Every structure is written in C-alpha cells, then in structure tokens.
Amino acid sequence: MTRRGPSLELAEQVAGRVGLSFSASRKEAVASAIDRFMVRRGIGEGRSLLDRLGSDEDLTDDVISAVTVAETHFFRGLEQFELIRQTILPELLRRRPDGSPLRIWSVGCATGEEPYSLAILCEEEGLLDGVRIDAADISRRALAAAKAADYGEWALRNTGPRLRQRYFTSCEGRFRLRERLRRRVDFAHLNLGADALPSPGKRLADFDLILCRNVLVYLEASAVCRVARQLLACLSEGGWLLTAPTDPPLGKYAPFETSITPAGVVYRRIMAPDTRKSSIACVAPVRRQTGKPAEGVPLARARVVPAQRTTGDDAAKAIARQIRSRFDLGETRQAARLAAQAIETHPLSAELHFLEGLSRMASGETDAAAAALRRVAYLDGKLAAAQFYLGICLKDSDPYAALRALENALTSCLSRPPREHVTLMPEATAGHLAQRARREIGTIRRLLGSEAG
Structure with a gap:
C-alpha cells in the first residue's frame, strides 16, 4: 500500500475531532505524528480514521497520545507547589472566615499525579477536610489510570521517602495511594477545546484555585483566547x-490580574475594590531551584511583583544587547541572571526569554534552558532559532519532543529565502540553520530506529 506524505488538512480535522488545536508552527509535526499513527494501526485512509474517532474510545485515546506529551509526576513544578502551600492557601483561608470548603480544580490531570499531589499537600497542612478537589482530562484511559491511583517509581521521583511511607502502600515496585487521599479527588471527562464552561450543573464553577498546566500549549491562539476567558x-x-512556564501568556486574552513570581506568572480574578487587600504584596516564599528541596525546610521569602505589559521595546532591546555582550564574553551565568531580571519588567519579550534559554544552556542548566525556550516558542511560534535550540536541549531527555521542535525549525527555515538571516540568530541564515536542523533530525531518527530494533 502506497501512502502519501502527512496532510495538514487531515491533521486539522483529526485535532478538531478530539478537541485539540495547534499553532501553525506545530501543525507539520502533528501531521507527521498522525501519519505514523495510521501506519502503526494499519489505517489506509484519512476518512476511515475520522469516521472512527469519537465512537472508538481506545482509538481516540491513542490519537491523543500520539500528538501530545503525557509526561507528568508527583509534585511536578516544585516552585508552584511551594507557592500554593505558603502563599495561595493561606491567602484563601484568610478570606474564608465562615470555614466553607476551598475548591481546587486540576485541568488536564492526565493520570492523576497533579490532583493527588494537591491532596497530599493539603493533608500535610492539615487542610484536606476543608478542601474539595476536582480533576478533569480529555483522555478516558488516563482518567481510568488516575482513579486506580497505582504508580511506578518514575512517577514518584520528586517525592521523598517520608511522603512515600505516609501516603502510599508499596508492593513489588508499585505504589498505591492510600484510600483517604484517593477519595478526596473527583475525576471527570472534559474536552477543554469544546465543552461549555463554566458549568455550575457539573460543579465546574466558583473555583478558588485552578491548575491548567501544560494544556494550553496544545491549543492555537484563538482557542487559547476562548479558554482563557472560560x-x-x-x-x-x-x-x-496557575499555568506552566511553557504555556502561552494569558494576560492579553482575559482581564486577569497578572503577577510575576519566582515560580512563574500567576493569574487572579480581580476582587471588588471593597474586598481587595494587599494580600499579594508580600507573599510567596519561593525561589528558583536546580534540585529538590529538603522536605519540611521553608524556603526564603520573595515578593510577588505585578507584571508590566511590554511597551518599552527599545528598552528591552537595549538590555538584550548588554546580555549578548556578557554571553559573548563567556559570562553565561551572569547573562542568564540579567535576562531573568529583565524578564520581570518585560515578560512578553521573546528575545529576552531566548537569551535566558541560550545562556542557561551554555551553563549546563538544560531543564531551565528548555523552559525558557518553550516560552519563546509560545510567544512567537515562528521563531526557528528557539525551536532549534529547544530541540538540542531535549534530544537526550525527550527525543520525540526534540524531533518535533527540530521539525518545526526546519519547516520555518524552508519557508524563507536560504540567504535570509534568522531572527534572534543574526550570524546564521535560513539555509544554514535548515542544514543543521536536518543533521540533528537524522541523528535522532537513527537513534530512535536503533532503540526500536
């Protein structure tokens, strides 16, 4: 059976059927993933695939898995969990003198690690009986796994021995969450791209805290705008x-109160003037971390600073020139620090996020570099330089994600004249970067091929 190359039209139709949408920079990679999926499943025609989506739940879940990354673990994003523990929960409790339950929602909960982490955190703080946690995901298979609450060692890699012993029972390398924690989380199926929100009849309204992390990355700008308002x-x-550092910024889509913290950007629904306090002025005891903090050790206090919309493009460019000078002198750690500081004032500057990523990459801080480069990709998905270096950062830890990023970079370069200079990489042309991307793609594909064999 002869197959044609991946179809962008089919990719858009499939994504729409399963409730996803993708930025233009990612559609080629999604099309390739769907094409590979059809080969594996022996599906010869796109119409056959479309006809089965929705009615065949297993097939639908497999398609979702093919075009998304379901990587998660307990207490993923430690800084945000510290922000919740030391800032958000106390602030919410101060505004709840009547003792009514706090409501938390984990959107895109995958196999349950995030909402169960929230349950453990609340139990540690003695608050679990006064908290109601809901969780939702598009994958019914993932929800079934979440309800079973049975995990392997890898899912608990960020969870210390004390928490494992207290909240899990272990047997033959598996860890099952204790019943008290399991019954505190209610799971439901949700297609965020299609279902109507808020939905009071389904208890999907009036939440005090929502975590929607690593979900919006799978939506194109128009869908992000709609979901942000919902x-x-x-x-x-x-x-x-709370969203993930890799998710697109939401401040331009809905009237949130937006603040910068060392744990990332946070959003709030604005309080009425007569009830608003200075609770956000001096709160978050959080700091950037390169490793896991010792359990029970309080972190240094830091301010939550209201974000400023980027209007001073000239100022941002001037700072970027200073950072590039530091980088060129080999002072990569100082360049990274300068970039991080500048981003607090110019959070929507793609160049500053790019320079932070490049500097952290040169300093060996690969995870932090990848996070910064992902932010660039979602501020402007057409920047081939960010996609290329993101692929380089990820090729050892997540070769499939690296392949997608490099393919995005290649597609972007091929859409431009070969001699055109690459934005953010003035020393490179589109033709030169395309060659580099092809070499890296070939290396990763050979590696994946050898592992499959």
Missing part, C-alpha cells in the same frame, strides 16, 4: 489560576 469565568472572586 477559566477566568470559572474562578471565584479573587481566585487564582
């Missing part, structure tokens, strides 16, 4: 929304 409407007055 999430805002699902928050109670003064409620908080």
Whole structure:
C-alpha cells in the first residue's frame, strides 16, 4: 500500500475531532505524528480514521497520545507547589472566615499525579477536610489510570521517602495511594477545546484555585483566547489560576490580574475594590531551584511583583544587547541572571526569554534552558532559532519532543529565502540553520530506529 506524505488538512480535522488545536508552527509535526499513527494501526485512509474517532474510545485515546506529551509526576513544578502551600492557601483561608470548603480544580490531570499531589499537600497542612478537589482530562484511559491511583517509581521521583511511607502502600515496585487521599479527588471527562464552561450543573464553577498546566500549549491562539476567558469565568472572586512556564501568556486574552513570581506568572480574578487587600504584596516564599528541596525546610521569602505589559521595546532591546555582550564574553551565568531580571519588567519579550534559554544552556542548566525556550516558542511560534535550540536541549531527555521542535525549525527555515538571516540568530541564515536542523533530525531518527530494533 502506497501512502502519501502527512496532510495538514487531515491533521486539522483529526485535532478538531478530539478537541485539540495547534499553532501553525506545530501543525507539520502533528501531521507527521498522525501519519505514523495510521501506519502503526494499519489505517489506509484519512476518512476511515475520522469516521472512527469519537465512537472508538481506545482509538481516540491513542490519537491523543500520539500528538501530545503525557509526561507528568508527583509534585511536578516544585516552585508552584511551594507557592500554593505558603502563599495561595493561606491567602484563601484568610478570606474564608465562615470555614466553607476551598475548591481546587486540576485541568488536564492526565493520570492523576497533579490532583493527588494537591491532596497530599493539603493533608500535610492539615487542610484536606476543608478542601474539595476536582480533576478533569480529555483522555478516558488516563482518567481510568488516575482513579486506580497505582504508580511506578518514575512517577514518584520528586517525592521523598517520608511522603512515600505516609501516603502510599508499596508492593513489588508499585505504589498505591492510600484510600483517604484517593477519595478526596473527583475525576471527570472534559474536552477543554469544546465543552461549555463554566458549568455550575457539573460543579465546574466558583473555583478558588485552578491548575491548567501544560494544556494550553496544545491549543492555537484563538482557542487559547476562548479558554482563557472560560477559566477566568470559572474562578471565584479573587481566585487564582496557575499555568506552566511553557504555556502561552494569558494576560492579553482575559482581564486577569497578572503577577510575576519566582515560580512563574500567576493569574487572579480581580476582587471588588471593597474586598481587595494587599494580600499579594508580600507573599510567596519561593525561589528558583536546580534540585529538590529538603522536605519540611521553608524556603526564603520573595515578593510577588505585578507584571508590566511590554511597551518599552527599545528598552528591552537595549538590555538584550548588554546580555549578548556578557554571553559573548563567556559570562553565561551572569547573562542568564540579567535576562531573568529583565524578564520581570518585560515578560512578553521573546528575545529576552531566548537569551535566558541560550545562556542557561551554555551553563549546563538544560531543564531551565528548555523552559525558557518553550516560552519563546509560545510567544512567537515562528521563531526557528528557539525551536532549534529547544530541540538540542531535549534530544537526550525527550527525543520525540526534540524531533518535533527540530521539525518545526526546519519547516520555518524552508519557508524563507536560504540567504535570509534568522531572527534572534543574526550570524546564521535560513539555509544554514535548515542544514543543521536536518543533521540533528537524522541523528535522532537513527537513534530512535536503533532503540526500536
């Protein structure tokens, strides 16, 4: 059977059927993933695949898995969990003199590690009986695994011995969450790209805290705009929304109160003037971390600073020139620090995020570099330089994600004249970067091929 190359039209139709949408920079990679999926499943025609989506739940879940990354683990994003523990929960409790339950929602919960981490955190703080946790995901298979609450060693890699012993029972290398924690989380199927929100009849409204992390990355700009407004409407007055560092910024899509913290950007539904306090002025005891903090050790206090919208492009460019000078002198750690500081004032500057990523990459901080480069990709998905270096960062830890990023970089370069200089990489041309991307793609494909064999 002879197959044609991946179809962008089919990719858009498939993504729409399963409730996903993708930025233009990722559609070629998604099309390739769907094409490979059809080969594996012996599906010869796109119409046959489309006809089965929705009615065949297993096939639908397999397609979702093919075009998304389901990587998760307990307490993923430690800094945000510290922000919740030391800032958000105390602030919410101060505004709840009547003792009514706090409501938390984990959107895109995958196999349950995130909402169960929230349950453990609340239990550690003695708050679990006064908290109601809901969780939702598009994959029914993932939800079934979440309800079983049975995990391997890798899912608990960020969880210390004390928490494992207290909250899990272990048997033959598996860890099952204790019943008290399991029954505190309610799971439901949700197609964020299609389902109507808020939905009070389904208890999907009036949340005090929403976590929607590593979900918006799978939506194109128009869908992000719609979902941002829906999430805002699902928050109670003064409620908080946390997204992942890799997710696109939401401040331009909905009237959130946006703040910068060392744990990343956080969003709130604005409180009425007569109830608003200075609770956000001096709160978050969080710091950037390169490793796991010791359990029970409080972290240094830091301020939550209101974010400023980027209007001073000239100022950002001037700072970027200073950072590049430091980088060129080999002072990569100082360049990274300068970039991180500048981003607090110019959070929407793709160049500053790119320079932070490049500097951290040169300093060996691969995870932090990848996070910064992902932010660039979602600020401007057409920047081939960011996609290329993101692929380089990920090729050892996540070769499939690296392949997608490098393919995005190649597609972007091939759409431009070969001699055109690459944005953010003035020393390189589109033709030169395309050659480099092809070499890296070939290396990764050979590696994946050898592992499959």
